[in-house]
Amino acid sequence: MLTPSPDIISRFAKVVGEKNAITDKDKQQPFLVEFRALWTGHTPVVLRPGSTQEVSEIMKIANETSTAIVPQGGNTGLVGGQIPHNGEVVLSLQRLDKIREIDAVSNTITCEAGVTLQRAREAAANVDRLYPQLLPSEGSCTVGGNLSTNAGGTAALTHGVARSHALGLEVVLADGRIMNNLNKLKKDNTGYDLRDLFIGAEGTLGVITAAVLRLVPRPKSVETAWAAIPSVQAAVDLLGLATAMTAGGVTSFEIMSREGIEIVVKHSGSRDPLATKSPYSVLIELSSQRTEGLRDSMEQILEAGLEKGLVLDATICESFEQAKAFWRIRELFGEMQGREGGSIKHDVSVPVANIPAFIEEGNAAARKLIPGCRPLPFGHVGDGNIHYNITQPVGADKAEYLKRWDDMNDVIYKIVLKYGGSVSAEHGVGIVKRDYLPKIKDPVAYDLMKTLKRTLDPKGILNPGKVL
Numbered sequence: 193m194l195t196p197s198p199d200i201i202s203r204f205a206k207v208v209g210e211k212n213a214i215t216d217k218d219k220q221q222p223f224l225v226e227f228r229a230l231w232t233g234h235t236p237v238v239l240r241p242g243s244t245q246e247v248s249e250i251m252k253i254a255n256e257t258s259t260a261i262v263p264q265g266g267n268t269g270l271v272g273g274q275i276p277h278n279g280e281v282v283l284s285l286q287r288l289d290k291i292r293e294i295d296a297v298s299n300t301i302t303c304e305a306g307v308t309l310q311r312a313r314e315a316a317a318n319v320d321r322l323y324p325q326l327l328p329s330e331g332s333c334t335v336g337g338n339l340s341t342n343a344g345g346t347a348a349l350t351h352g353v354a355r356s357h358a359l360g361l362e363v364v365l366a367d368g369r370i371m372n373n374l375n376k377l378k379k380d381n382t383g384y385d386l387r388d389l390f391i392g393a394e395g396t397l398g399v400i401t402a403a404v405l406r407l408v409p410r411p412k413s414v415e416t417a418w419a420a421i422p423s424v425q426a427a428v429d430l431l432g433l434a435t436a437m438t439a440g441g442v443t444s445f446e447i448m449s450r451e452g453i454e455i456v457v458k459h460s461g462s463r464d465p466l467a468t469k470s471p472y473s474v475l476i477e478l479s480s481q482r483t484e485g486l487r488d489s490m491e492q493i494l495e496a497g498l499e500k501g502l503v504l505d506a507t508i509c510e511s512f513e514q515a516k517a518f519w520r521i522r523e524l525f526g527e528m529q530g531r532e533g534g535s536i537k538h539d540v541s542v543p544v545a546n547i548p549a550f551i552e553e554g555n556a557a558a559r560k561l562i563p564g565c566r567p568l569p570f571g572h573v574g575d576g577n578i579h580y581n582i583t584q585p586v587g588a589d590k591a592e593y594l595k596r597w598d599d600m601n602d603v604i605y606k607i608v609l610k611y612g613g614s615v616s617a618e619h620g621v622g623i624v625k626r627d628y629l630p631k632i633k634d635p636v637a638y639d640l641m642k643t644l645k646r647t648l649d650p651k652g653i654l655n656p657g658k659v660l
Contacts, residue, residue: 195279196259201237204281207249212240212287223264223282226275228530233276235262242287244304244362244370244401250283251399252368260653263395265305265337268329270539271622273341273394273658280656285336288401291315299407300359300376305336305400312405321407324351328523336400342392344618346444346522349574350479351408353618355391362402363390366649374404389644394620395655397648411479414443415490416515419497419506420470424548426502427474427573431544433502434476434493441489444477445574446522452568455583456524459531465518468505474573475522525570529583532566534593536600538580542613547576550611557603558582562596577617580604605632621659629660 196204205213214220215237224233241247254261260280267274276282288304291311295301296319303312309323309330316323327333327345337343339361344353351357360375373387390398421427427447434442450471457464466473476493480486490508497503509515529535542550555567564585571579582600584593605615609632616625630638645652645660 196236196257196281200253200257200259203253204237204239204250207246207253208239208241212242214238214240220282223267223284224276226272227268228270231272231275231277233262233282234279235276235282236279238282238284240284240287244288244364247283247285247288247364247399247401248368248370250368251364251366254281254653255367255651258651258653260656261399262655263336263340263399265334265340266308266329266332268333268337269341269622270537270619271616271624273620273622273655274337277623278657283399285334285399285401288336292402294319294321294407295376296321296407298376300404301407302374302402302404303335304402305334305339307335309333309335309338316407317410320410322410323357323405324408325354325357335403335405339391339400339403340393340395341620342618344572344575344577346446346572348572348577348618349445350440350443355388357405358387358391358403359406360404361387361390361400363398363400365398366651366654370401371398374402376404389648392620394622394659396645396659397654399654409481411443411481412483413480413486414515415478415486416509416518417476417490417494417506418465418509418518419474419476419494420466420468420504421472421474421502422470422504424472424551424569427472428544428547429500430474430493430497430502431573433496433500434478437493437496438478438489441478441480441486442476442574443479444475444572446475446571447573447578448473448475448522448525448570449568451566452525452529452570452581453521455532455568456521456528459528460520460524462517462521462524465507465521466505470504475518522570525568526579526581529568529581532586533584533588534590535584536582536594536597538578538582538601538604538608538615539617539619540578540580540604540608540613540615541576541617542578542608542611544573544576546611546613547573547578550607550613551578551580553607553610554580554604557607558600561600561603562593564588565593576613601628623658626657626659 288306292302
């Protein structure tokens, strides 16, 4: 790609206005540094368009001049997909922050790409509806970014990932054309479903500028419990028990390792929910449209779990504040591991039935590769998505440990594939997993991906070097 000349930058600035064409290096920093500081990019200019039409004009100029563009939402991505690693122009969509419509009858909300997840959820709540995606970064992650990475979250067990929530999209293509497919229809068989091409594509096929999202009724009651369990297999069995006893009322079912919980407690000031120190714990959330009876259901699940040896100890939240404190431990689980030094992270998925075997084999393989390392698996048992993080040995040199990242990836990904899994569950591919795709993807599927890229972005200007 060509480095844009001052003249080209000036043309971009005329589209968005001088104050929204950021060239000052200090002011650019929030757009260039990944929040864990794993990557720092560089760019000649950060563009902040305020409308879809401005995005279109930017892409027309970029296409004409072969200028590479990196679309960016809230800069909360975890695989480096939103960072301009090679001096590309950053296209920040944060100013596209209008909620265009809420339709409580159709159960939809139409948001621009820069609307934060928190704002979308609050707007839905104002009309007694729920936008069901839930992520720890809800205050900063955006609708467009979540769709572009096909983000998951803690409520995916019941409600699915970002793709499940999208009915229609507005997308600006590489040549500046605007695809307007903002419909609310749940049934539309008029040819190819183009929407899904752009969801999960990480801005490599087009720039999502707005979306029509599904809403669901707000639950009338919610119950949260923390349970100490003896093993990963017990978590899987308890999930099956809870699902059968509630007929689908399990909203979240999160597993956490003991050592990881202790790290969160140590560094965050959180309190351990239970005195019982079990190998693993699960955080369970039930929700219902009924106003009564849900607590009884939770008690019955835990009692049955105790009788079957699946639960060693448990507590049900007595207040919203207590539930929030429990969820805080889960939300800080990955972040606090960084306080212990280097952490090699994996966002993987395997069939639910294979989770116990995967974690057992992964733990053994990781410790064999790097003696003393600390596997700290956690995540979404219900959909098989495990964040398989491995913290450095106590007292080890962080930099030296992180040099083994690729070696550890090779070991863990081999086990993931052995159990029929995916090396990217909900975080995307970005640059972290890009080089693994041709090794693990069906060759015909991989070739089709490259064909789509060449067709929709023949000059390769949209987020180059990411995914493919």
